[in-house]
Amino acid sequence: MSSEPDDPEVAARMRRAHTVACGFLGAAPAPRPSGGEAWGWRGRTLGRPVTGPYGPGWLRVVHSPVDKAGGKLWTGPEDAERLVPRQVPRPRLRRVRQWTEEGNAYKAELYDHVAGTTVSPTPALVTAAPPLTTAWWRDLRAVLACLPGVRTDRTAVRQAYLDRAMPKYLAFLGGPVPTAPPAWSTAHGDLHWANLAGPELGILDWEGWGAAPAGYDAALLHAYSTGAPETAERVRRELSALLDNEGGRFAELVVITELLQSAERGDNLELVPALRERAGEVWRRMAADGVTGH
The missing domain is CATH 3.30.200 (Phosphorylase Kinase; domain 1)
Structure with a gap:
């Protein structure tokens, strides 16, 4: 919001x-x-x-x-x-x-009407998230396992955008950045804290859903959590199956690209230092795994 x-x-x-x-x-x-x-x-x-x-x-x-x-x-x-x-x-x-x-x-x-309230009034967290139950995280994982199987011709992220934007906004990494995702899957496309309700999980705002790099939703939620380190660590732990692999790391670089670009318009400026730091961590991990750009 x-x-x-x-x-x-x-x-x-x-x-x-x-x-x-x-x-x-x-x-x-x-x-x-x-x-x-x-x-x-x-x-x-x-x-x-x-x-x-x-x-x-x-x-x-x-x-x-x-x-x-x-x-x-x-x-x-x-x-x-x-x-x-x-x-x-x-x-x-x-x-x-x-x-x-x-x-x-x-x-x-x-x-x-949606029961409960949104987890945050804003997409990004700059303080710790309200307590979220084990059941809430379990239900979120179930959603992120279900969505990739939804068949649609809708597109949330375009390959042409990745080819154009990733080299520009990740140039500070000092090396070639891959722009082709290992896989594509259906995503909500805007999974941030103002679109998630609790204490029972509810997911709002479906206007931008469609195909995106695999792991995109988990990566976006993590990126919007980087201003609140404890919550970011919780996201990494709860959604490790989606983030701790080649596709998840690529998806993190995608959403960091998007948020760094949006910061040029004045959005989420408080996240920029943490996003750049996280991009470096992800890039070093990708380099160690032998994943390089062309």
Whole structure:
């Protein structure tokens, strides 16, 4: 989740769209104690708790310019509802409505209410995570074992991006970096702490899921934990089967590349030193294993 957009016109426009969406879907804003607003990056999305035809729920509104409405981010939640097995714990998508207004396209998505709360209000942890049970980690491992078997033509990470970005953002490693993953598999694609709920596991925000380097989800969660060393160590221990191999190490370099690039836009700057240090550790391990770039 992100903070309210700096531009007050964007915030006002999205709040108006949310009110319109409530009317379309027969929902009403929930009382304040049920929770507040959840903003997406630069005000692209706005979610709020509601009451509706299926009981307590969550209504999320997505915005796009009309000429850019469509593609993987626009259809991700609906594709997940159709294709991802229900054994993967996530809020059910109940209703969808799209409309346009003055050059703006909107999509309203009505979800079931998620029990519990997100592990963190932000994607990255800079302090220790709340206590997570053995059952929570077991369920997460089960999800990460299930997702690779989901068949889809969706793409979360593109090979062309790896070829272009990895040599640039990992140049500080001082040696050739491989850009071709040992394997690809289906991933959630945005598995960070603000998209994970507890105390019972729930996984939110399925707009970007699709094919990615094997181990990508585990690597991303670890990267977002590097500002909290105890939690990062816990992730490495609990998800060692996904991280402690050639594919997992490559996936770590992929997500570090992505986060270093996003830091150029001012995102997650506090993670940069730890990410660069971790990249060096992973690279040295890969070199010791005889894995080199071309």
